[in-house]
Amino acid sequence: MAQPTTDGDSTGMSAVTKATRVLECLAERGELTAAELAGGLDEPITTIYRMLGNLESIGWIERGDRKGAPVRLGIDLVAIGQAVESSLDLRAAARLSLARLAEETAETVYLCVPDGQRAVCIERVDGKYTRTAELTIGGSLPLHQGAGPKAILAFSPADVRENYIRALRASQSNPITEPQATGLERELASIRAAGIVESDGDITPGVFSTAAPVMDHRGEVIASITLSALKAENDARDREFGKLVRREAATVSTTLGYHDGSR
Template sequence: MSAIQLLSKAGQVVDELARSGPSTPAELAKAVNEPRPTVYRIGQTLEELELVRNVGGRLELGVGLLRWADAAIEAFIDRAELHKQLCWVREQVGMNVYFCVPGVDGPLCLHQVAGAVVEMVDLGPGRTLPRSVGAVGRAFDAGSDESYFLDDGDVVDGIAAVAVPVRCDGDVVGVVAVADLRAGLLPRADAVATVLTTAAAALAAAMSQPREGRETTPDVVETDSRTTSLIHKGGVLMEVLVSERIATSGRLTELTGEPPSSVYRMLATLTEIGWVEQVFARGPYRVGGKVLTLAAELIRSSDIRRAAGPVLAAIHAATGETTFLCVRHGTRAVCIERIDGVRVNSRVLRLGRSLPLHVGAAPRALLAFDDREAWDEYASAAVRSDELGGDVGSRAELFAQLEEIRQAGIVVSDNTVTPGIAAIGAPIFDHYGRVVASLSVSGLRDGILARSRDGGPSVRDLVRRGARDLTHYLGGDVG
C-alpha cells in the first residue's frame, strides 16, 4: 500500500470512530481491514493532530475536528454571528433553526440550533438537502419577489419547514430555515417567516463582509515513518487551509513548502475522503462539508460527566477533599458528580441535589461566567422567588460580586454556605465559549485556602487546571 493510500486509510479510521464510537486499535484494525501495527501508528499520528484522542486505551473523535469545522463555516460567514442569529431565532420560535449554503451536491447545512421539543438529525451540520425540493431547496431557486417558502413533509415525513432566502446583491447566497413537527409549525408559519426575515437581513450583512484568513504558521512534525509523515503532511495542509479559509492549490503549495505534485495528490485524496472540497472546477479549495458532520458527531457524543471522572479523582487524590461537578438547571446548580472527602464532607450539595446559583463556589461559577443578560434574568427571578431572594442582596451588589469573580477567573467561597468550610470553583466552557459546567473542591477552610499543600500545587491551581482540561475536552478555548 502506498503512502497516499494510507492518508485515505486515516480518513477511514476517523469515519469508523464517528460511526461506531470509542474503539480500540484492534477493533479499528478489523473494521478498516489493516494490520494492527499500521492502525496503531495511524492512530498515534491522528492523535498528535488532535483529530482523535485516547481515553483509557480507546480512541474517539478529537477536538481538532471542531477547529476544522469552524473553518468550513468561516469560508462563508463569521461563525459567532451565525450562531448568534440562529440562537436568536430559536429563542423567538422555540424550534429547530438551521442555515444552508450552496454545496457541491445540493444545499449544505452549515449550522443548526436544536429546538425545544425535538432535534432534527436529518438537518444537522454537514447534511446535504435535495435540490429544488422542500422549503430550502426551493428558496435557493427563489425569484426576487418571493419572501418565504413552506413545505409540509417534503423532505422529512411529519416535519414542516419555513425557509427565507439570504440575498447579497440580488443573489441567494444562503437560506435560513425553521423546521418542527407540522402541528406546531404550520399554524405559525407567517409569524416564523417574519422572525426569519429579520435574521436573514443580519446574515446577509455578515456574509457581505470580506472573509480573511488568519496568519498562522503550521507546525511540521518530523517523523522517521513515511506512513505517519504523509499523514502529518496532510494534516499540515489541512491546517493551512483552515487558516486561509479558501485557498488555491498554488497558495497551498507556497505555504506548505511541498512540491506541487505532492500537494495535488494530497488534495485529491483529501477531497475523496471528504475533508476538502473544490469550490468549482479548477477553482480554489475549502474545508469539506463532511468535517461538519464529524464535528457534530463529536459534540453529540461528548460526555462531560464521563470526562470529569478522572479529573475529579486526580484532584481528590492530591487533596483528600470533596470534589464536585455541577451543571445549571434553571436558577439552580445541580451536582451531577461528586467524590467525598476523606476528612470532612459537606452535606449541603449531595449528588443530584442543587443550590441557587448565587450560593457557593460551583453555582457562582455557572452564573458569573454566563452573559450579562443571564445575570439580569437571575436577579429578576430572585425578586419574584422567596427561595432565591432571601440572601441575594441588591442587584448592584450581586453584579459587583459576579464581575469580581469574572476578573479573578475563579470563585472562592469562604464560610458562605457552611461555617468552617471553604470551596473553590471554576467554570468549564464549551466550543462556543458558553459556560456549561463548573468544577469545585470544598473542605476545611485552612486546607482549601492554603497557597500550597506540602510544596505541591494549591487547591486553586488544581481546580483551574481541572476546569481547563475539561474545557479542552469540550473544544473550548484554553488560550
Template structure:
C-alpha cells in the same frame, strides 16, 4: 462511605437513563408500565419520575397518570454523549483532587439559570449534604455555579443578568447586579470563584471552569469543606482546583490558547 454513595448515585443515573429509553421507545406511559419495563418497584419509579420532572427530563402526559419525555431531553439528547464523556473524564481527576485536599469535589453543568450536580465525590473528613447528585443551585450561589456564571460568554452573561433582574422585580432575593459583576470581575482576574459560607454555615468552596475541545464553557468543578481547610492561609486549595480544571479541559481536547 463515599464509595457507597458514589455507587448509589451512579445506579440512580442508570435507572433514569432506563426510564428515558422506555419513554423514547414507547412514548407516553404510566408509572406502572415504566416500572415493569425497567424492572423497578412502582414506588421507587414514582420517586425517580418526580426527580426527573423537577430536572425537566420528564413531563406529565396528555392524560392523568401518564408521563412523556421532557422538552429538555430534546436538548440534552444532542449533548448527552459529550456530557457523559465529561463525567467520565472528570471523575478520576476529581477523585485525585479529593485525595489531595480531603474535601468533597463536585462537577456541575449548566441548566437554564442553575447548576446541576452530575458528579460528587465525598470528602475524607467532613461531608456536606448541601449538594448531592442531581441537586441544583442558582448560578449566584456556591463555587461551581459561580464558576459557570463568571465564565459565561459575555452575550450569554448579559442575557442571564437580565433574567435575574426580571426575577428580582418579581420579588426573588437575588444579589444585586453590581455585587454579581464585582465577583465576576475578580473571578476572571484570578481564574477561580469562592463561596464563603453562603450555602452552608461553616462550609466554604472554591470553583473553576472547564472547557471542551471547541474552547466552549463545558462545566464547573469545585472543592468544598470546612472553611479553614478550604480558605485557610496554610492551604493552596485554589491552585489545586485550577490545576484540576485545566487537566480536565486538556483531557476534553481544549487547546492551551482556546477559550
C-alpha cells in the same frame, strides 16, 4: 507476507502529515485557494492540488463560495468531529481528577454542569466530611450562588451573563436591585481575572468552597469542579485548594480538547 518498507512508511506518514496541515489551515482560516494553501504551507502547488483531490474524494473538503476555486472543510469531516465530541463522556473525563482531589485533601469534590439558569451536580466524590458539600448528585443551585455555579456563569459568553442578570432583575419572586446587579457583574469579572471562585460561607456557614471552570475544545465553559471543606480558624488551606482545583480543572479541559488561548 512481505513487510512494508521503511521508505513506504515514511512516505505514507508524510502524506498524512501534509493532509493534516491542510485541514488545520482550513480550520483556522476558512476558505482558501490552492495557491493560498501552497504559500501558507510552503508546499509545491502540485502537491496541494493532489492533496485537495484526495481529501475532496472522501468528503473532507468541499468547494467554497469565493472566486478563485477556494476550498473549505467538508460536511463529512464536520460530522466526524461531532461524533467524536458526542462520544466524550464528561463524567468519565473528570472522574480521575475528582478522585485525586478528594484523596489529596480528604474533602468533598463535585462536578457541576449548566442547566438553564441553574447548575446541576452530576458527579461527586465524598471526603472525610461529606456534610460540607453544598450539592448532592442531582441537586442544583442558581448560577449566581455557590462557587461551582459562579465559575460556570463567570466564564459563560457575555450575552449569557447579561441575559441571566437581566432575568434576575425582572424576577417576580426575588428580584435583585441595580446595586446588586452591578456588584454581581464586578464579581464575575474578578472571577474571570483570577481563574477561580472562592466562596466562604455563601451557601453553608462555616464552609468554604473553591471552584474552577472546565472548558471544551471550543474554549467554552461546560462544567466546573468544586472542592468544599469546613473552615477552621486561621485556615490557609483555601490558597492551596485554589491551586489544586485549577490544576485538575485544567487537566479535564485538556482531556476534552481545550488549549490555552482558545477562549
